[in-house]
Amino acid sequence: MNELIQIQNLTKIFKSGLVGGYFTTAVDDISFDIHKAEIISLVGESGSGKTTVGRLILRLLKPSLGRIIYEGIDISTLKGKKLKEYYKHVQGVFQDPFASFNPIFKVDRVFNLLFDGYLKDKANKKHELIVESLEKVGLNSLDILGKYPHQMSGGQLQRILIARTLLLDTKLLIADELISMLDASTRVDVLNILGDLRNKEKMSVLFITHDLSLGYYISDTTMIMYRGNIVEFGKTKLVFDNPLHPYTRMLLSSVPEIGRKWKKSELEMKRGELPPGGCPYFDRCPLAMDVCRKKPSLKEIDQNHKVACYAAEGVKSNDPISFGKSHDS
Amino acid sequence: MAKLLDVKDYKVYYQTLKGQIKAVDGVSFFVNSDEVFGVAGESGCGKSTLGNSLIYLKAPMRYAGGNAVLDGNDISKFTDDQMRRIRFEKISIIPQFAMDAMSPTKKIKNIVVDLVREHNKRMSEKEIIDLTVERFKMIGLSKNVVDMYSIELSGGMKQRVVMVISTLLNPRLLIADEITSALDVSSQKFSVEMLDEFKDKQFVSSVIFITHDISVLYQIADRIMIMYAGHVVEIGNTEDIVSKPLHPYTKLLISSLPKMGIQFSQKRLKGIPGYPPNLLNPPTGCRFYDRCPLRVDPQKCQNEIPPLVEYMPGRYIACWAYTKGNDKNE
Amino acid sequence: MKLSDRLKKWDVLYFFLTNSKFKIGISILLFFILLSIVGPFFIHYKPYEYAGVQGSPPSLEHPLGTNPFGYDLYSQLIVALDGTWLVGLIGGGVATIIGLLIGFFSGYKGGFLDEVLMMFTNILLVIPTIALLVIIASFLNSRSVVLESLIIGLTGWPWVARAVRAQTLSLKSREFVSLSKISGAGTLKIIAEDIAPNMLSYVFMVFILQFGGSILAIVGLSFIGLGPTNSVSLGGMLQDSVLWNALILGYWWWMIPPGIVITFMVASLYFINMAMDEAFNPRLRST
């Protein structure tokens, strides 16, 4: 078994508003595994629930339903000491490097916190350990230690945050949009660090992103999320070179790429309403059929390539469902 | 082709307690009629300051020199009142913050009517609303939207509404400031296509499209200008810039972009080491000097600002490697 | 460290020292502090002691004159001033501390605790404090300055709690709090290091406002006859002046100085608050 962590039927429902508010399902019954030394990219647009998945695995949120199994233990109900133990192995880096640092402390604090919490016994080697971990992410400790976050660039800060995870026995890193706020010229270098960590430290990374080309570049496995559901999952090459879900195809065709001009498309419009319990892509899907009113489950179509779509499974319908005239006119 | 906008040695500084931040520091370029002129660069390079200052120069932004000639008038010398009259009618903007560009307590139709009637008192309320509805329909928005408040709209819808409002009076020049950066890929494409269509229909003549994302520019721009730390480094046709970048910054920047089909395990891309200079106290010479692998004449590169020269017809570069006498590149 | 970075650290201080509102505010405040330190050396009478000709206007002997009972008003004012500081400190302090505690935990913990605490806070918020103070004070047999300050503090915290909670909520969602969580830091450590210090300036402003508010509250309470029973107070002086017809008699030296002291004491605090507001929200700067 080389599964590192297993996500089973994970669901998160947010309650908004106070008494008698309404509910939003951010993550809708998803299951997947992350293997050892695997970079898995979780791709989705805003509102797809991808960030929620990351925060659930980091236990910054509590799941409404489902289990997150790490080393045989369901961590979704852990508290206090046991949760602290879990953080020895599962760590995170967030989207906004400047917001990740408490502005009133020097950057050293992110290391000090770990020495206070986990590494009391290594306090005598503290400095060497920090210097070493900074070197692993390509930073010179002399440029870093003793400075305030506002004196650093976003790229440096993100590297520092990755370096801190190296002090622990991190097996899984949740990297939530970690480079989306960095400049293009420094982005790829930070991304490369993830690849190196996988290769050298055998770390697994859940790379959450909305940028498909970045996902393609760095990950072994790709998972496409839409409205809280996994619609496609598989080896990165398979998913990107042979996309099966109409949503994935739409996404890929919308990626701006140098050297490939966008094909002019019809203005996409909502076609009718989303049936409750139906395919989440129903109202935007050009292939929607009657059978899609019942949600398709994630099925393995090829080896290492799963999709949740009847059309991709080969279910055929003679006439794509008629939605009538566009509701606007 | 006629020049619609001709900008020469244009400077805009930010006044702060500690001094002036030279955000746009001697920029020269022109925009032709009927073209999409792309402006690209990383955060802090001055591209948004440039775009915003052309239409609405507001403290702490301060005009610090140069000219900007729009349709024969130097708008950099315009008074507030002169400027106010050409905004929206001649030059307009889709702001970066389209998500909260509309007052939350007014209906869309009231906003539109109030804004248009500041310029055109002859148009009746009904005419204005009809025109808005007509344009809404063109981009798939229901006519009911005019009766809504902005807070009832989704992010993508707000963006579309703002695009319609900004172009309602058919401005000659439209500044599109990072309109795709907050959007998902599918909406990005939609916005760009919408802009294209507005241009086809002659709602706008020329567009200055500002973005940090060169691959989006590739989809829409006729020409591209690359900025770095308040300076122009390179201007040229889109295809040339993308496939044959000349300035070392442009080259490195484009080669650092991941493309579909490239994987870390097969080909390791590289970024540009180092960071842009502080614009409060910029270096005296080339602003890319610190990070430049080329430094064709280190003494000169470090101490003298390279001028923007027309290296080939239509291709402008500001790098000592491409000025006469140093022409040992490529 | 680069010069510009060092400047940034001193920016706020520099701003204060050059801000005229701050200068005026702190000068007035220091004047009153000095007055309550130096003032007692020039007191020659007890506050309720026959000191000289009844109802005499200010003179060298009686800098603020006497009232119709022959009490020396300068002595009364200086003694009352001390009590006023105490009310501000205790009342403002208690309200700020309770408000902070409730705000922090309500905002940080969220959920059920938050709903209950906020319900409670909002209810206390709409009940007019003065009415509550009146009903409590009127049933108290003897009322000391400290006790009244405590009561004022205990009724003044709801809006502090609400404001602190709102700030906490916004800080809580910042990623550095998440980072502390996954670094194994506990709730108390996070509140003490990540939340509280980042709203220190805000907390100080809240304290200043509560300080001023408490002074105004005790003055009002004293004026309606529910002030401290065992000492002179500024509000009490004003009540006496109204009850004993200072207005009709034209004893301006009885009713004007206490009011000026209250107004400028509170105003000096507000001026400092205004300067802080401008220092931390540059948009509000007017120069």
Next chain:
Amino acid sequence: MRKYLTRKIIIYLITFFIAASLDWAIPRLMPGNPVSLIVSRFAQASSGSAAQASVLTKQMFDYFMQAFQLNIPWWEQYALFWRNLLTGNLGISMYLYPEPVINIILSAVPYDILFLLPSILLSFWVGNRIGAWAARSKKADNILLPTFYILTSVPYFWLGILLVWIFGTLLRVLPMSGAFSYSMTPSFTFAFIFDYLKHWILPFLSLFIVSLGGWAIGMRNMIIYELESNYSRYMGSLGASQRLIRKYSYRNAILPQITGLALQLGTIVAGAITTEIVFSYPGIGYILFEGIMNKDYPLIQGCFLFIIAGVLLANFIIDILYMFIDPRVKIAYTEG
């Protein structure tokens, strides 16, 4: 919509319930037997011959033992309290014995309404206008803002004292106290109304001027934020005039001010109480003061309940109003 109203009504009912319970509980929480405390203190405060006083004291003691029902279990006392409250029985005044408290309070209410409503609403309106104006010009702001701050620091009643001193004692142009001259009887005659207004103007001004400062500061700060907001900037970019941008900003800035009005009501009412004392103006504040001076506990407790009820009612009215002017409330409560 209905959901919003129901929510608000429930919250205000709970609030009133708690406030009234406090009103009931506080005397009972104090050390000692409240009735002997009340009666003994009253005896000290009342003047008149000793014999008269002792008769009265005995009567009162009996009455209050009856009213407080201290011999029955506390929950029955509590239930009784509510039964009385809901039937409008707030007890008998001691100072104006045997006048029912409710009658005394009701006779004061019209004066309060005529005094409070105009001063609150006008100071709110004028304060907001001046505040918005101050935000326009840096020069004006540098003078106006400190002025506003000094105004809010003035105790309401002290401004009243100042005004009486200036206009009543020194200039002798306006009456110093009361709601109308002793020679007048309330009627809808021109002479009475003129006399009434002459008495009304100074109390009105003291409340109006002090509250104005607070509103002006609030609006000034809010509108500066709004003028710097993105929608203002966008409007400016599209060539909107400063006039239009300010109009939009004002529209948004007024909303938190209205919320603030609800929260400030308690403070204003407190100010009104003290102001009425200065002017011997026969509103609830003055009655409360008489109650306090004469240790008339039922009257104090009755005033407390009335003030609370008034503030809650005003809050509720503001909430309803708010629903109509802030589309966000409407939208938030129609979607859910």
